[in-house]
């Protein structure tokens with residue numbers, strides 16, 4: 182049994198006590214973990230009669246221990262339940278608490294298949310789901326009192342923690358009830374005693390009870406928010422402290438505060454000679470620092486663990502609630518190879534739309550009549566099956582009007598096929614870099630294309646659940662629908678990156694020179710800011726109607742960034758605007774300005790996509806002056822900041838290899 186806590190969940194469940202007693206309930210309580218409901222039963226149904234019988238059986242079975250858990254009936258009318266009385270209650274008090282809570286839960290949560298209710302003295306939980314098989318102790322509820330502690334909190338929680346740790350040993354020493362009460366005496370003149378209680382359900386070995394309690398104890402100071410009383414309840418164990426007595430009888434364990442290890446205090450007793458004092462202070466400081474470091478690193482570790490476990494938990498519970506749900510989701514995305522062969526006339530040359538990154542693209546018509554574009558990833562593609570599956574999961578979740586919709590995927594017979602919606606107007610480059618077709622792109626269209634791409638990219642970077650870096654944004658990856666709305670395609674290169682880590686060093690460079698930020702092209706370091714760079718290049722291409730040739734080699738084409746910068750600094754910027762566009766000059770210059778901000782050499786200077794979106798939307802905002810773009814070719818040759826062209830290779834060939842070197 183893994184024992185853990187997850188902070189976000191608990192903070193949602195924090196219940197301030199209105200009086201000195203704690204009382205609360207949650208109907209449909211599995212919805213705590215998942216958005217799905219377990220539903221309702223109907224009046225006088227089998228489920229209802231099973232539930233009633235179960236509750237009275239549990240009550241009968243709890244005699245002597247105050248605990249029972251079990252199930253009754255057969256699916257779909259199977260009910261599971263758990264009850265627990267506080268360990269200090271005598272049999273009659275336990276029995277009356279249970280009778281009362283049963284009545285109360287059934288009237289507070291009428292017809293709910295799943296519910297949970299807590300009283301000061303007992304609690305009950307039932308569900309059609311097998312919550313008893315959950316591998317972890319889920320902390321379900323945190324009750325805190327309203328009053329803040331007025332005493333030294335650090336010392337207070339040190340004492341509580343030490344008391345509870347010793348109480349845990351007392352609790353497991355008796356297998357009839359894993360239960361203990363405790364008291365810290367003589368805490369201070371202000372606070373004579375601290376009272377505590379802890380208890381496990383008895384359906385587990387002693388060692389598990391101990392670790393269940395310990396994990397709650399460790400997290401208690403963080404949860405209790407410095408209040409003068411708190412109760413942290415999990416499925417299998419719970420702990421509670423208060424500054425006033427709240428349990429029956431004398432504490433099973435009593436400790437004088439003076440006997441607990443003293444807190445670290447930087448003040449030395451007076452009268453110590455100077456040399457010794459310094460030494461002491463240094464030692465204490467060293468201890469304090471190492472403690473702080475230990476606490477910080479363990480906190481970070483715990484939070485990561487919590488997040489991971491929380492995800493596992495959510496998956497588990499959503500699977501319990503909705504068996505086969507996730508699998509179905511993936512299945513619904515799979516399209517059979519036979520279907521796709523038929524749809525593309527067996528990948529007929531005449532259906533071929535073109536060659537994109539990683540493979541050829543074919544037009545197809547599915548049996549439903551839907552037109553699709555099928556990307557056939559080439560065998561020699563560097564993208565492995567695992568990566569492809571990643572892409573599938575990623576793209577399946579990404580929905581935005583400026584992203585190409587993924588219809589399905591096929592992983593059969595060595596074939597790796599991605600099926601996208603078909604967009605009749607193909608890609609942006611077919612318009613932009615074609616003399617004839619470029620005329621169809623007036624300023625209104627170009628502006629809406631730039632804005633749409635910005636929104637799609639912002640979604641990938643900042644708004645989607647998965648933070649995604651595209652890494653190969655370019656005109657041929659912008660598809661246009663019948664109304665010329667832009668949609669970003671090919672986020673197969675995108676990969677998940679941890680939320681707290683914005684810069685990854687890739688082992689392999691993908692992407693297209695000309696659009697690649699210097700730090701990515703040369704060191705393989707990509708981040709959202711390298712996508713912003715590509716966006717800047719794209720924006721300038723849309724406005725000038727010229728392709729950025731890749732600035733490394735004059736033969737590859739015009740160096741758009743250098744020429745834009747030259748015109749910008751010499752005050753002739755209107756010269757670079759595509760003569761075929763007819764918009765308000767101020768607005769177009771504003772756009773160029775934004776483009777230049779995106780292609781700045783230092784990635785820290787480049788705006789984020791959300792900033793870009795704001796700038797594009799506003800014509801009153803005053804923009805920062807751009808600094809020189811990356812790859813600016815000085816007169817007389819040489820690339821700014823990066824030495825000669827021959828140095829344009831990754832630092833270490835072992836760590837970085839270039840698999841897609843495809844200058845446009």
Ligand SMILES: *[C@@H]1O[C@H](CO)[C@@H](O)[C@H](O)[C@H]1NC(C)=O
Nearest residue numbers: 218219220221290291292293
């Ligand atoms: C269950 O019943 C309650 C009222 O008793 C109602 O508020 C709730 O919406 C119902 N839930 C479902 C899923 O039908």
Ligand SMILES: *[C@@H]1O[C@H](CO)[C@@H](O)[C@H](O)[C@H]1NC(C)=O
Nearest residue numbers: 222223224225226229230292
């Ligand atoms: C359920 O049974 C009770 C008692 O037998 C009856 O009074 C009530 O009308 C029934 N309810 C339904 C919905 O059948």
Ligand SMILES: *[C@@H]1O[C@H](CO)[C@@H](O)[C@H](O)[C@H]1NC(C)=O
Nearest residue numbers: 235238239242250251252253
């Ligand atoms: C009550 O205890 C009996 C005997 O141990 C057991 O067979 C039965 O399943 C228990 N009932 C429940 C609801 O747990």
Ligand SMILES: *[C@@H]1O[C@H](CO)[C@@H](O)[C@H](O)[C@H]1NC(C)=O
Nearest residue numbers: 270271272273274275429430
């Ligand atoms: C059980 O405990 C309650 C409350 O502490 C007390 O009033 C009652 O007399 C006790 N009953 C027995 C049988 O000891």
Ligand SMILES: *[C@@H]1O[C@H](CO)[C@@H](O)[C@H](O)[C@H]1NC(C)=O
Nearest residue numbers: 326327328329330406407408
């Ligand atoms: C308790 O302390 C918190 C901050 O620690 C403060 O915001 C709150 O107002 C205090 N409440 C009372 C009742 O003093």
Ligand SMILES: *[C@@H]1O[C@H](CO)[C@@H](O)[C@H](O)[C@H]1NC(C)=O
Nearest residue numbers: 245268354355356357358360
């Ligand atoms: C264990 O706890 C039960 C109930 O509180 C009590 O009756 C019994 O005497 C205890 N046994 C030991 C060995 O302490």
Ligand SMILES: *[C@@H]1O[C@H](CO)[C@@H](O)[C@H](O)[C@H]1NC(C)=O
Nearest residue numbers: 366367368373437438439440
């Ligand atoms: C703790 O307090 C009690 C009275 O409440 C007193 O008799 C005892 O001496 C105190 N212990 C210490 C160590 O101060």
